[in-house]
Amino acid sequence: MAWDVTVPDIYAELHIDQTAREACSAANKAAANKIVKYGALSASHIFLSVAIETAGTWNQSAIELIQEIGRCITAVMEDTREAMFLFQCLAIALQSSKGKCDRLLATFDAV
Numbered sequence: 001m002a003w004d005v006t007v008p009d010i011y012a013e014l015h016i017d018q019t020a021r022e023a024c025s026a027a028n029k030a031a032a033n034k035i036v037k038y039g040a041l042s043a044s045h046i047f048l049s050v051a052i053e054t055a056g057t058w059n060q061s062a063i064e065l066i067q068e069i070g071r072c073i074t075a076v077m078e079d080t081r082e083a084m085f086l087f088q089c090l091a092i093a094l095q096s097s098k099g100k101c102d103r104l105l106a107t108f109d110a111v
Contacts, residue, residue: 002041003048003065006030007094010053019053027051027059052094066090 008026010019015026034049041047050062058066070083 001048002038002045003050004034004038005050005052005062006034007052007054010055010057024053024057024059027053027057027062031059031061052090054094056091056094 008015008030010016010026015029018025018029028051031049031051034051035047038047038049048061048065049059050065051059052062066086067083070086073082073086074080
């Protein structure tokens with residue numbers, strides 16, 4: 001199995017028109033682009049394109065992947081809340097790293 005994670009910025013000029021009209025459109029577009037980019041992998045791997053928008057919306061394959069990982073953790077830990085904990089942990093990590101990236105980019109704008 002192979003996967004590629006991308007985090008499209010829904011406020012970027014490239015996405016803003018579509019994201020204003022349709023939820024998850026930036027994530028779905030990014031995921032579709034990755035599927036095309038890595039299309040040759042499907043002959044030898046199960047490929048999942050994981051896309052999570054900067055505002056927190058997940059594409060369907062991302063949700064399914066985390067649910068499956070959560071089911072595996074639940075089988076070992078015997079706690080049915082494991083998938084939700086994983087979603088929460090990843091959402092916090094995404095927002096935390098986005099803030100760090102924004103601060104880093106702001107330093108370049110100031111120079």
